[in-house]
Amino acid sequence: MDEQTSSQNEDNNETQLIELAKTKPEGISNSDIKEHMPSLPMLELTTIINKLLKNGTLELFKTKDNNLLYKFKDPSKRGNVKGADNEEKIVYKIVEEAGNKGIWIRDIRFKSNLNMTQLNKVVKSLETKKLIKAVKSVSASKKKVYMLFELEPDNSVTGGAWYQDQDFESEFVDVLNQQCHRFLVERLEEATKQGGGPLLVRNRSYASATDVHKFISDLGISKVSLSIADIESILYTVVLDNNAERITNTNGIFLYKATNKFLTVPGLAKTTCGVCLIIDRCANTGLVNPRACPYLTEWLETS
Amino acid sequence: MSVIYGKVVSLIISERFGPVVEKIVSFLFKCQCSPLLYIKRGTELPLSKIKESLCVLIKYRLVNFKPNKNENLANYSLNVENVLLMLRYPYYLNHAKKLFGDQSEMIIEEVLQKGFCSASELIIKVFDKLCNNEERSLTLSQVKEKLVYLVTAKYLTRVPYAKEDKPVPLLTVDEKELTSLPNIDIKTLVMHRKDNSVELPDKNIYWTVNFDRFHQDMRDKIIVAAFNKKFDENAGEIIKIFLRQMYIRTDPWADVSNPVPALEVKDILRKQISASHSLAFFDQYINIISQETSSLLRKAGEASGGSYQIFLKEAFTQFAWELVEQIVLEKYDSKAARIFRLVKLKPYIEPDQLQQLAMIPAKDAKKLSYQLYEDNFLHIQELRKASANNGPVKNFTLFHIKLESVVRMLLETCYKTLFNTMTRCNHEKLQNKRIIDKKHRIDTILMGMKAQNATEEQMADIEDMITLPEKEILENISRIIKKFxxxxxxxxxxxxxLQMFLVYQKVN
Known part of the structure; x- marks a missing residue:
């Protein structure tokens, strides 16, 4: 019982101390602590401070007049560089600042003012200590960016669900695009079958990204788990293909609906010349000419 | 007007009028406007032939003339659009047939063939032709009725005529006269048929086809078909009535129709027996059509149960967009079409953003967008930052689309396609000229024999002169020509x- 209260007390004092340190980012001295927590015995204080210093919540500084100063350290930035020399600490700090977007080695060099060989060595040693890691960026395949080991790389670096080892999986996107379109078309057909007037048909044929997401997850075509936002961007490609339209409903959610086009395939697109890629080079004379055109011959032979 | 346009025009003319007229036309195409003697110098043809050809061309409204500074001379200029319209003649005929029946088709055909014609002659000609086709119980007055209808509906129009007697007359016609047919007495027509010396009353009043009226119908047909496809038949039916009602209030070629009350359309629908479904859901249809993202039909006011306007100019802008998109889709692939539409939705887009939104791998997206740029579907706006002394110079490349220039470019492609098909067709004909000529010869012989009442056996003998392989070739050629x-x-x-889009663009 007695032990319990004392440990509770200790916890209480600890949080109080941390709170105090947080309010003063420039640091607290021993006298500050005494002022705020006069009831705390010196012995207990030393144990608490030692504990906090050990787990890195507090940092210890020495002022010019030989007073001790404690500063609060953000736990997210706490990663300690044990047994590291000054260079490593500096590089670590630079990488830390870059967050989950990572930083390019060249930029580290500019910022740290280290020369290339030295920097390489430092980076390598940090990597072996599993403090930082290298991540390949999708935007430039040869560019490596460094970030803290425990961080999850940002979508802009990995490219999100659509990238596998920096390769854009266009087939995956195509399949999803087709399936989304299929879902919308089926929904429209079903609504038309149910009938009940054009307005009802239209309203029934709208689907939100959540509906489509459920459908896609049920299909089980994706090994990666897709977020609603991912589906939203796939649906946008369906809209861009002019196979669907997007409206915003009263709650600000996007709704999608399969649509028909206004026109049938235009006459020009049906002809050989209309879709010919070298029509600019075609003339009455010369090698490319309509009289000897193999495409036209092929077209004439098909009935 | 481009070189290829000129070539197409020459091909059409030489196919229909022969090489001499073609020479004059291509000369006129080059120099736009020229007096007679200049044409002579440019073409090096005898004056009589030039005069004859010009007469023919003027008759078919392919050449206009205007007085020179010296009022005794005329400047001739080519009416290029009308040359291209000759390709559309089959369409006009088909349209007339569908709308008003065979007799009207015959009337239109006769006028198209002759260029212009007086009403009485027209009636007699068509009547004679129909009688030859053994149509029973047809009277002159029936043909006349049809003609009157065509004139009042403005499918036929009065040819301008000279009011003053000048060396180079100025041809004019009053608006009132455009649709007022002179009195035609059936009795005189009957007398004229028996005895040519009987004068026809309307000898100098000529009529010709009003292409504009046909184009108006074509335009409406396109709009109705588009709504059929986008929504369903009922929606198309409603739009059709809206368009018809629009003419009562609005000039047919206006950008936007004046408001048409929905109730009026509903009343007309009620009279149609087949329209029970569209009538039952009339309000809903109007609702979904006007709420659709393209919004070609918009509410103008609440008066008399809501009145609506049709946005014709916008309709054709959208159709043009869709047409261009389809061409991109067919010419390249769906990814390119996606890029094209993305640039349309977000003009002045950066390549990076384009890759991200279109969900196309960076490399492909770059390749496709620059290919589209190379083929003039996309346009680039470059932003250059004034180069600072230090640091890399940054340029922004922004994609956008100028629809009008894309449309003009596609028109050129259309002309080129026309040119190519015609050239190839002529080439195929030339390759097999010998067999085709033989076929013609044998046909004439057969005709002659038929007139002389030859026996079946003799006829079969002659027919056998075309061997089996030759027959095959002939069949193949006729198939090819049909295809072309x-x-x-x-x-x-x-x-x-495409032209419709440009026409509406020009109004402003």
């Missing part, structure tokens, strides 16, 4: 659509 003709008609439809 369909292509010409289909291209013409695309040309019409």
């Amino acid at each position: 003709n369909t292509v010409e008609l289909e291209i013409d439809q695309t040309i019409f659509m």
